[in-house]
Amino acid sequence: xxxxxxxxxxxxxxHRAGAQQLEFxxxxxxxxAYPRQGIVGMFPTCKTVGPSNWIQHNNFGAYFGPxxxxxxxxxxxxxxxxxxxxxxxxxxxxxxxLAFPQPYTILPSPLREAPCPNSRGTSLGQPCTVAAWGQNIxxxxxxxxxxxxxxxxxxxxxxxxxxxxAGASPCPSGPAPEHVLVNFKVSQGPGGFSNxxxxxxxxxxxxxxxxxxIWARFTITEKPVxxxxxxxxxxxxxxxxxxxxxxxxxxFxxxxxxxxAYPANGVIGNFPTCINVGPAGSFVRHAxxxxxxxxxxxxxxxxxxxxxxxxxxxxxxxxxxxxxGDAGLIAPTAYTINGGxxxxxxxxxxxxxxxxxxxxQWGPEIDILVNGPGIANLLIxxxxxxxxxxxxxxxxxxxxxPEHVLVNFVVPPGYSGPLSGLFPPxxxxxxxxxxxWARFTLSDxxxxxxxxxxxxxxxxxxxxxxxxxxxxxxLRDIRGEEIPFNxxxxxxxDAFRIxxxxxxxxxxxxxxxxxxxxxxxxxxxxMLPKGKHTLEFNLKQAGLPDGLYLVSLRTASGARGxxxxxxxx
Numbered sequence: 001x002x003x004x005x006x007x008x009x010x011x012x013x014x015h016r017a018g019a020q021q022l023e024f025x026x027x028x029x030x031x032x033a034y035p036r037q038g039i040v041g042m043f044p045t046c047k048t049v050g051p052s053n054w055i056q057h058n059n060f061g062a063y064f065g066p067x068x069x070x071x072x073x074x075x076x077x078x079x080x081x082x083x084x085x086x087x088x089x090x091x092x093x094x095x096x097x098l099a100f101p102q103p104y105t106i107l108p109s110p111l112r113e114a115p116c117p118n119s120r121g122t123s124l125g126q127p128c129t130v131a132a133w134g135q136n137i138x139x140x141x142x143x144x145x146x147x148x149x150x151x152x153x154x155x156x157x158x159x160x161x162x163x164x165x166a167g168a169s170p171c172p173s174g175p176a177p178e179h180v181l182v183n184f185k186v187s188q189g190p191g192g193f194s195n196x197x198x199x200x201x202x203x204x205x206x207x208x209x210x211x212x213x214i215w216a217r218f219t220i221t222e223k224p225v226x227x228x229x230x231x232x233x234x235x236x237x238x239x240x241x242x243x244x245x246x247x248x249x250x251x252f253x254x255x256x257x258x259x260x261a262y263p264a265n266g267v268i269g270n271f272p273t274c275i276n277v278g279p280a281g282s283f284v285r286h287a288x289x290x291x292x293x294x295x296x297x298x299x300x301x302x303x304x305x306x307x308x309x310x311x312x313x314x315x316x317x318x319x320x321x322x323x324x325g326d327a328g329l330i331a332p333t334a335y336t337i338n339g340g341x342x343x344x345x346x347x348x349x350x351x352x353x354x355x356x357x358x359x360x361q362w363g364p365e366i367d368i369l370v371n372g373p374g375i376a377n378l379l380i381x382x383x384x385x386x387x388x389x390x391x392x393x394x395x396x397x398x399x400x401x402p403e404h405v406l407v408n409f410v411v412p413p414g415y416s417g418p419l420s421g422l423f424p425p426x427x428x429x430x431x432x433x434x435x436x437w438a439r440f441t442l443s444d445x446x447x448x449x450x451x452x453x454x455x456x457x458x459x460x461x462x463x464x465x466x467x468x469x470x471x472x473x474x475l476r477d478i479r480g481e482e483i484p485f486n487x488x489x490x491x492x493x494d495a496f497r498i499x500x501x502x503x504x505x506x507x508x509x510x511x512x513x514x515x516x517x518x519x520x521x522x523x524x525x526x527m528l529p530k531g532k533h534t535l536e537f538n539l540k541q542a543g544l545p546d547g548l549y550l551v552s553l554r555t556a557s558g559a560r561g562x563x564x565x566x567x568x569x
Contacts, residue, residue, distance in 0.1 A: 022057065024046075025088070025231070026075045026085050026086075027217060027242035028041030028045070028085055029045040029046045029079060032106065032111060040163055043158075043231060043242070044232035045079065045242070046075065047073050049079050053232055054232060054234075055231060055233055055235075056234045057238045061145035061222075064140060065096050067094065068239055069095040070087075085244065088243060089103040089241075090104075097218075098243055101136070102122060103115075104116065124136055125207050127208065128206065131206075134198030139218055140195070141153065144191075149237070151185070151186040151187075152220065152224050152225065153197065153219070153220050154179070154181055154184070154218075154229060155217065157178055157207075157214055157216045159178055159208025161212070161214065175206075179227075179229060181203075211288075212246070215245075216242065216243050216245050217231045217241075218241045219238065220238040220239055223235070248289070249289075249297075252273060252300040253463065255269060255273050256271060256337075257273040257274045257282070257303065258277040260340065261337075271387060271439070284441065284454060284455050284462045285456050286459060287458050288444075292370075293327075293328030293329075298463075319465060321335075327463065329465055331364070332366060333351050333468065335467070336466065342435055354470060355429065355433070356429055356430060356433050356469050356471075357401075359427070360429050370418075372411035372413055373415070374443060375443050376424070376440070377440075378438065378439070379403055379439040381403060382430020388452050390402055399428075404451050405428075430469065433471045436468075437465075437466055438465050440464075442462075444460055487551060487563055493567075494538070498510065498551070502555075508527070509554045511523065512549050523535070548565075549564065550565070551564070551565050
């Protein structure tokens with residue numbers, strides 16, 4: 001019997017030895033690592049690609065996350081022919097240990113970055129800022145190697161996106177090394193170590209200078225790596241996990257979710273906005289920000305001016321009213337909610353959207369500045385119920401009015417100007433007068449018909465505005481009598497003239513304002529008698545750059561007029 005037991009034990013050991021798996025990283029080697037730049041990765045990963053140029057672990061007493069993945073030869077398949085890079089960053093076996101930031105993968109057809117499913121993480125942080133462990137980044141570490149062996153954690157980031165881990169990238173405060181954590185000790189106590197790396201106090205590190213996607217390698221080994229280290233080696237114990245991570249701000253919309261959307265009706269907004277409020281997927285987010293509304297991208301940290309739903313006193317203001325000049329809306333007037341009251345944005349142009357059940361024309365009634373390329377969509381909450389959903393009960397003359405009013409409208413590469421310049425189709429205004437929340441989204445991919453405003457996009461921007469539907473006609477001044485006037489020519493080159501008529505003798509102020517809200521030039525500030533006038537202005541001496549401007553007329557009695565002027569030389 002004793003001999004039989006020995007034989008069975010020996011066979012068991014042979015079986016286990018034959019079934020032993022090796023563990024590799026899975027960063028791309030010999031294939032595209034950065035689709036936007038077309039850069040092939042040469043990270044030391046795949047045993048079949050580079051000579052002695054891989055990373056391998058034989059035993060698994062130390063690892064990241066709750067379990068170990070087992071890439072067969074360095075990737076999700078066999079190098080360099082494999083499906084997405086997913087065995088670490090996105091794999092469904094819950095092996096990955098990264099707590100945050102958001103992990104991404106690369107999909108093959110079409111070749112593109114893609115967020116991991118159901119991830120609700122953050123970015124690593126802003127370029128050339130300091131990343132703190134436990135705040136910007138963290139990973140779950142287990143060390144239960146025999147004999148209380150100390151583990152060594154090393155972390156690499158490809159800051160310059162050249163497909164290698166080597167050297168450093170320049171920042172104003174100094175160079176940002178790509179080897180950010182060097183032989184950091186993970187010691188054991190009784191029962192081993194099993195916790196977040198941050199509890200051991202790793203030193204913070206400088207994030208590199210480039211905004212966008214970055215490949216990173218996390219490795220734990222039973223011995224220190226030899227410096228300089230570029231991510232390779234064969235180790236007796238440990239694990240390597242590789243992640244595609246985003247550097248820079250995300251952009252969100254800022255329509256109310258879990259907060260008051262329509263004070264007059266007491267309606268709470270359930271717009272998909274805030275990453276911490278609704279269920280998974282109930283937000284809109286953009287990563288790259290190469291296409292956007294207005295002169296630049298705002299950076300809501302997770303959907304509103306502050307953390308949702310605990311907004312700042314000036315609540316919904318990052319898009320519609322914020323004073324950083326990012327908002328792209330030209331017309332109609334944008335509003336905000338402050339202290340439970342709806343108020344117009346400071347310096348707003350004073351126009352409402354056209355009256356209910358009328359046809360809104362792009363240009364005179366609604367317009368927004370856009371920088372392409374991208375796919376433009378517009379949602380408007382016609383029934384004022386706090387969500388963007390198709391409602392067959394919202395009808396004009398018996399015809400249902402969709403809340404998805406602009407559907408997958410293409411903005412071509414290189415276009416920068418008013419969306420009206422691309423001639424979007426007009427649309428029917430909904431059947432209710434009053435305030436409505438609207439979402440303008442520019443994305444890298446189309447959205448479904450009857451879209452509800454949800455999405456995790458790799459490019460573009462979302463801006464949300466509180467607009468007014470008029471009782472009578474749009475194109476009206478909400479704060480005083482309108483001054484009719486013409487701009488000739490428009491677009492203007494070296495000069496233009498204003499033709500206007502005053503109902504009485506007035507002090508008249510005429511200002512030329514840039515799209516950032518700053519006054520570019522005071523054109524006129526003096527008394528004018530009642531009647532018709534033609535005022536001429538020379539643009540040569542002003543030195544104004546080409547672009548879109550707003551010409552505003554105001555009198556001491558409160559009469560106003562606004563028109564957009566394009567300067568093109």
